Amino acid sequence: MSFFSDFKKFLMKGDIVALATAVVIGAAFKTIVDSVVKDVITPIIGLLTGGIDFTKKFIALDGNTYESLEVAREAKAAVITYGNLIQAFINFIIVGLFIFLFLKAYEKTKQKEDPKPVAAPKGPTQEELLAEIRDELKRQNTAS
Template sequence: MGFFKDFKSFLMKGDIVSLATAVVIGAAFSKVVNSAVNDILMPVIGIFTGGTDFTQKFIALDGESYESLAAAQEAGAAVMTYGNLVQAVINFVIVGLFIYLFLKAYENTKKKEEAAAPAKPAGPSQEQLLMEIRDLLAKK
């Protein structure tokens, strides 16, 4: 019975709950970013690269020349699909950019909130308090 109690308290710690929340939000954010990359940015990049589909770029290690990646794989050739690496690097840079922009906007919002918060009234200084105490003691 103690095991389940300990396990439950472990799961309910703030750090674990925060981590689980971050993972779920991260997964959803990943879907949004992947859609932005695949559906919006890659077609634009394709225009600049002449319609090149990076995922279809490969080197056949057997020295033969194949029309496409599918043809090379069908022939059983060992292939190095460097285009997948290029695509992954592009995705990584774009995800990094999205995260940077998101965090920058978050920091700007926090700065605006801090600036909008009313300043706490300045209380008397330590010297002023000591002088008041001295004056009260002198009256007695």
């Protein structure tokens, strides 16, 4: 019974619950980011690049020229699909830019909501404290 109660305590720790919550929200946020990239930004990039589909760019290592990547694969030719790498870099930059802009907007709203911290009341200086201690010691010595 001790094993199960220890396991339950472990699972219900604040850190584990917070981590699980972050994973679920992260998965939901990934869906939003993927949609923005796929449905909004990628078509704009396609328009700017003249509709080039980088995922279809390849080099056949057997020296032959093929009409398309599919034809090269059907011929069982070894191919380097450098276009996939280019597309991965483009997606990475787009996702990074989107997250950067999202976090920047979040920080702006956070700054507007947080009031400026009130300065702590100014206390006595070190010299003033030492003078008070000295005076108290004098008072105690004269009272004895």
